[in-house]
Amino acid sequence: MSLVLIAEQILNGLQFGIMLFLMAAGLTLIFGVMGLINLAHGSLYMVGAFAAAAVAGATGSFLLALVAALAAAALAGAIVEMVVIRRLYDRDHLDQVLATFALILIFSEGTRWVFGSFPLFLDIPAYLAGPVTLPGGIQYPLYRIALIVCGLLIALGLALMITKTRIGIQIRAGENDREMIAALGVDISKLYTIIFALGAALAGLAGALVGAIQSVEVGMGEPVLILAFVVIVIGGIGSIKGALVGSILVGLTDTLGGVFLPQFFQLFMEVSTATNVGSSLASMAIYILMGAVLIWRPTGLFGNSQ
């Protein structure tokens, strides 16, 4: 096991974590401000990926594809918020779960209807293809580096937006007391639509960015959604900082566990049993992490204690 391999895997985990952050940030914002649990967030991720694949197929431009992903997901998010989600803010969580579960069914089957069951492919643009050599002689794909940088920039942008801008003030005020900021003359329903569309756009962007290294297919959003849930449970619901820390923890645990646990068990087991036990444990690692965090802090690392 060389140092290069470890560095590579850490970068992979980081890249995975950063993409999870894009999903988790939207989820946690929407929950923090509107108190809504949104299962359809994974569908918006899928919408972004499909929009990107379709536009990239038609125009050949990756940048246009990303713009299309952002626009399509934000638009879908805004429409869904105005038609369905808006009616759910005052309902209990069970209704929210079921209504957004229904939205998943509609989105998934609708996408299958339009694009068919076969996966689409989104190519990495030529200027981001190929490996780069990092300090220490590590060869690493440029595209993945770009994902990490892009995700970190978005995290920074979000942090600045929330702490420095007027809409950020409204979001923070909305987290504290919805009625009060409505009473102070902020158009709360417009604010909700904007936040929902913002979260949707982030999910759509994540879908498009990840779509270039995986295939774009129906049902791609839900596994990521569930991981994003794990992330915000670990980080604390409503906390962007928690989402960032949680995503990176989950990304690293999942990636490093998958690679190193089987090797670890090989130290004192036969190769085949070790691979079996190691990969089984690795697939459970992030949930064990979540359980451990919950025993220690039931409201997550950065959550408000109730």
Next chain:
Amino acid sequence: MISERYFNIAILALLIIVPTWAYFADEPFTITLMTRAAIFALAAVGLNLALGTGGLVSFGHAAFFGMGGYVMGILAHHAQTFTPVAEVPFLIEGTKSMPVIWLVSILLSAVLAWVIGFLSLRTSGVYFIMITLAFAQMMFFFSISWSEYGGEDGLSIYVRNSFPGLNTLDPIQFYILCLAILLIVLGAMARVVKSPFGLALNAARQSPQRVDAVGLNVKRLRLVAFIISGAITGLAGALFADLNRFVSPTMFSWQLSGEIMVFIIIGGVGRLFGPVVGALIFVALEHFLGGLSDFWHIYLGLLLLMIVLFGKGGIIGMICGREKSHG
């Protein structure tokens, strides 16, 4: 408005008349569909105790459904290959006997529910939903990566397991068995909900602080409800695996957790027969809409959306009016 009692009797009659007709009309497929509905109903009856009476929105009941399924799969797999399940610490043989399989399914699902419930009940609200979902997902990935029992491909069982005195391969006999279990569990549920435990659980959903102030341990009430709930869903899982003679990781999938919840919502949350009605409607939709269009999930989604947004109380709520405690 029809009284809920008469409505329940009508559903009960439906559960008996349709398969009887199918038996004499020689329509074994209809009997299989009804068996499927009865088993789904059983799984949802289990969840209904936690969700309806206890107010615990578990989005991870597929964990128990799959657990039951895999207990059946693993025991029967070893019985048909004549290998022991385990030799240390003591010899455990596989079995093809349904009662034994059911007992093991119930016990292991209860243990799993105890562990998941113990951890998840430290939290509440949205956290609880997400955590139960995450634990079910953990079981899903575990079953995929555990290659000894088929991994992603699942396990096939050649011959349905046996029940003393019955030929379980005959669709109608297997249906009668499943229906009998469903009715026994429904009868037990009707008593549990009215028992001191059920009343306390119901009260804990409506006002945990008051129940706490009265001196009852809310967390323990909920944990017990969650364990019973998981055990019933686990039993349903064992039956479901026997119906298909096949288990695979899809029994652990999050879609299945969602569907079990959907049965309850379509039928009516917290109603004794809510899960039964929901499962019947779901299986009927799956069969008829699935035959009309490959994209029947769109219509299911729209129907579900309509029920959640406009029809609170599900089908039973619409037909029989609101129940006071669930207003």
